[in-house]
Amino acid sequence: MSEDHEAPMINGVEHETGKEEEVLPFEEDDYGGVIVEMKTPMDPKCFIATLRYSFTQWRLQGKKGVWLNLPLTHVNLVEPAVKEGFRYHHAEPTYLMLVYWIPKADSTIPLNASHRVRVGAVVLNPNNEILVVQEKYGTLRGLDVWKIPTGVVDVGEEIFTAAIREVKEETGIDTEFLEILAFCQTHKSFFAKSDLFFICLLRPTSFDIQKQDSEIEAAQWMRFEDSASQPITHKNGLFKEIHRICSMKMEKSYTGFSTKSITTFFDDKLGHLYLNKQEMSNHIS
Amino acid sequence: MSEDHEAPMINGVEHETGKEEEVLPFEEDDYGGVIVEMKTPMDPKCFIATLRYSFTQWRLQGKKGVWLNLPLTHVNLVEPAVKEGFRYHHAEPTYLMLVYWIPKADSTIPLNASHRVRVGAVVLNPNNEILVVQEKYGTLRGLDVWKIPTGVVDVGEEIFTAAIREVKEETGIDTEFLEILAFCQTHKSFFAKSDLFFICLLRPTSFDIQKQDSEIEAAQWMRFEDSASQPITHKNGLFKEIHRICSMKMEKSYTGFSTKSITTFFDDKLGHLYLNKQEMSNHIS
Structure with missing residues (x-):
């Protein structure tokens, strides 16, 4: 993004310079990516400056996907985010999720619900x-x-x-x-x-x-x-x-499929398996 | 939108008045709703005026849901649309779909892919x-x-x-x-x-x-x-x-479920049914 920041000299210089030294609050995901959920309102200019500084840090850290969750109330940040290179990933009534893929290699960003x-x-x-x-x-x-x-x-x-x-x-x-x-x-x-x-x-x-x-x-x-x-x-x-x-x-x-509660492989999440249980119980008995 | 409109006279007043007499280009859906797909770029002010005029017409016509498809290139219209009362419905990398429910009755807007x-x-x-x-x-x-x-x-x-x-x-x-x-x-x-x-x-x-x-x-x-x-x-x-x-x-x-091509009930759409076919063929023979 921009390492070449021309900081404004007058009018809020201190403020923006200050923000540029901060990274947006984020969490790490399990795939080398970061998730930013914008919880507090932010002025678009300040947002762009902070975002650019955050990207310099994330690049240095070898981060891959950057997820940006913008609640409906932060709709003023959608246009700035897209102009910085974010793309839409998915949306629900109350938020829009955008995504940015940092590496030169092909994106492994997972598909949206289909x-x-x-x-x-x-x-x-x-x-x-x-x-x-x-x-x-x-x-x-x-x-x-x-x-x-x-x-x-x-x-x-x-x-x-x-x-x-x-x-x-x-x-x-x-x-x-x-x-x-x-x-x-x-x-x-x-x-x-x-x-x-x-x-x-x-x-x-x-x-x-x-x-x-x-x-x-x-x-x-x-x-x-x-x-x-x-x-x-x-x-x-x-x-x-x-x-x-x-x-x-x-x-x-x-015979159709009936249910059985199980834990799944990836994360021990509880789930329901639908399978031909009648024949299975015949088999077991 | 308007090929037939002259340039704004003073402070853009004429221009906006002109726009207010136009309805956004839309298609009707099967459920009493309208679908607007923004294909040509539009200035946000002009968009708001045209949108408001469109709503007066749609209300008169008893329309229900208003779908607004904003391609990524029209990201400048997202904030104005939300400020006019639209909510996000879903998004894909290249577009954001917003929706507005006109009637006082409960919304029957279908859920997003889950x-x-x-x-x-x-x-x-x-x-x-x-x-x-x-x-x-x-x-x-x-x-x-x-x-x-x-x-x-x-x-x-x-x-x-x-x-x-x-x-x-x-x-x-x-x-x-x-x-x-x-x-x-x-x-x-x-x-x-x-x-x-x-x-x-x-x-x-x-x-x-x-x-x-x-x-x-x-x-x-x-x-x-x-x-x-x-x-x-x-x-x-x-x-x-x-x-x-x-x-x-x-x-x-x-025995698991194998496939059979069929047409579905609502719209004669081709689909694949997964069912216990082995027992079915036993039954038929």
């Missing part, structure tokens, strides 16, 4: 009825199509928890998670991002429907054969597969 | 050997741990394609995809985002290893039992499960 994750909930009751809804919005609105409850997995939420939550929200029905029957990946589903849709099998533990008014037009228990014989089930690949898998499941000739 | 998707590749050869690597970077570096090749799924890439690509890149081995054996979800794996890790079973079609120099320290075919008996395999939940599932697979007592 997928949205959704769930569809298959809830079958002991009378061979399936829980279905009609939505107020979306492409199937007004087409008299009955579909399984669906929704988006929240940040930090487990897939099976999301399925239970969506069913409760849309229909008032309580459920227990049994299996992931299948999942589907599509691309460019949401801006440039991809979509992973997990079809979850749930067992109902309550039966009285209380539908949500904001998003759901109607909800009911429907005879499974009636749901399977809707014209859309024959026309649409995913609808058809869901019903086909369900009928095999009802005949007990299909 | 997950990063990774693959791990189990490649077993006919001699009961597994393809393993040691990485140059990361938490396992220097620990003499042999692990399966892993990597991040690129934007728009199929999970099974990513597994084949990573094995080829890291070891030079050609493979065919067989099944997803299991998958694992963890949270806060990457900033606030979650991680989905798919364990793929691949069949090798070539056997001569040519390791990648940039990221891989060493690669080899290793006796499956030797891989399974590494101390880390016993210590770490995910390593242990991977080996356990593999040994069941080798005894043909485990």
Whole structure:
């Protein structure tokens, strides 16, 4: 960046010179990079001077990636940061993360989140009825199509928890998670991002429907054969597969993935593994 | 914007008045929203005036969400947009997407992408050997741990394609995809985002290893039992499960999910469904 600083002589000289001797507060990451989170407001000029001085230090220390987290309240520093060579990495409603790669070698900055994750909930009751809804919005609105409850997995939420939550929200029905029957990946589903849709099998533990008014037009228990014989089930690949898998499941000739809590390899983080557990327990026993 | 406007008269007053009669160029989305992609440079003052006039029109038209796509080159408009009430939605290296919700009712703006998707590749050869690597970077570096090749799924890439690509890149081995054996979800794996890790079973079609120099320290075919008996395999939940599932697979007592191309329900988009296909074909035959 600039080792050749021409310090202003009058008007705040002392202040800026002072800042130039300070490095922005940062933390180190595990990959030779630094993370700067701007917590206190800063004047853009002062920010640039401090940033430039920080870069001279980080270069000397052989640092690689520089992450810069600018909260929404520090939006005045976005333009200066980009002009100093930062690029956007990702953003959430309250902050923008920028990044700068120092070495001449190719960047190993990890990619941004690439997928949205959704769930569809298959809830079958002991009378061979399936829980279905009609939505107020979306492409199937007004087409008299009955579909399984669906929704988006929240940040930090487990897939099976999301399925239970969506069913409760849309229909008032309580459920227990049994299996992931299948999942589907599509691309460019949401801006440039991809979509992973997990079809979850749930067992109902309550039966009285209380539908949500904001998003759901109607909800009911429907005879499974009636749901399977809707014209859309024959026309649409995913609808058809869901019903086909369900009928095999009802005949007990299909096994999906159920869950097991584990620790993962890299950092002993707790996670959930989804695997063919039924065969596994057969194997073990 | 305005080819038909004359230069400002005095102090730019006429210029700004002129701008106030124009709506920013926009496209409509399927949910009653508008999408503005700023393609030509604009002076921030002029941008604010045009934006305000646009909002009066959009409000009259009952529009809901306003999406504002600002390329990196238009970084000078980020601060004015935020001061007018926009919030960040997401960002990629070359652009920042902001959003504004007009109605008094709760926002139905969809969530940003929430997950990063990774693959791990189990490649077993006919001699009961597994393809393993040691990485140059990361938490396992220097620990003499042999692990399966892993990597991040690129934007728009199929999970099974990513597994084949990573094995080829890291070891030079050609493979065919067989099944997803299991998958694992963890949270806060990457900033606030979650991680989905798919364990793929691949069949090798070539056997001569040519390791990648940039990221891989060493690669080899290793006796499956030797891989399974590494101390880390016993210590770490995910390593242990991977080996356990593999040994069941080798005894043909485990079925994962394989793929089928389908069209999805909402928009006839082509996708890949991952499901227990072996049992399905048993069922059909």
